[in-house]
Amino acid sequence: MMINCTINGRRYQFTVDPRWSLMELLRQQGLSSVKQGCSVGECGACTVLIDGIATDTCIYLAVWADGKSIRTAEGEVKNGELSAVQQAYVNTGAVQCGFCTPGLVMASTSMVERFRGKRLTEQEIRRGLAGNLCRCTGYSAIVKAVQQAQLLDEETPG
Structure with missing residues (x-):
């Protein structure tokens, strides 16, 4: 096809x-x-x-x-610059072995974009990432990354 x-x-x-x-x-x-x-x-x-x-x-x-x-x-990645979500993952140390990271980044990106202008609670973030499993983490750094990404996203024009 x-x-x-x-x-x-x-x-x-x-x-x-x-x-x-x-x-x-x-x-x-x-x-x-x-x-x-x-x-x-x-x-x-x-x-x-x-x-x-x-x-x-x-x-x-x-x-x-x-x-x-x-x-x-x-x-x-645009013009060699990480997205707000990717940068937040780096800033918070949310990247461990890295296998699950791209999927988590994309799920996080979806949340940040869908809820632009609304601060998500930890519980909402955890629920939003429930379909992404990571064997290396307790998810705390990932939750912090999403929270930081929301702040970075607000600062980014367009």
């Missing part, structure tokens, strides 16, 4: 096997931030934003991406 989609701001056309997951397609394109973890939608390591919504690509078929806008962690 032929699909057209936008990945990190660039338009693409692909011929895909209807059985492929979006994760398989993105990995074939060299987007290594999309990690293959559980392959059943439980861990969140493969999370990207599809039309602004955090989505597990391991259970999302590539053919469903037709006409969609997809953002990965690689695409969040």
Whole structure:
């Protein structure tokens, strides 16, 4: 099947096997931030934003991406500058082994953008990240990163 989609701001056309997951397609394109973890939608390591919504690509078929806008962690870096969420992860030490970090960053980005102008509570952040598992952390630094990202996002024009 032929699909057209936008990945990190660039338009693409692909011929895909209807059985492929979006994760398989993105990995074939060299987007290594999309990690293959559980392959059943439980861990969140493969999370990207599809039309602004955090989505597990391991259970999302590539053919469903037709006409969609997809953002990965690689695409969040603009002109060599980390996004507010990525910078907050660095600032708070929320990056540990790094395997789950891109998925967590994308889930966090979705929350920060969706709730722009509203300060999320710790409980709301934890609930929002419930689909992303990390074996290295107690999530405290990640929660702090989202809180800091909200502040950084408010300071960023546009």
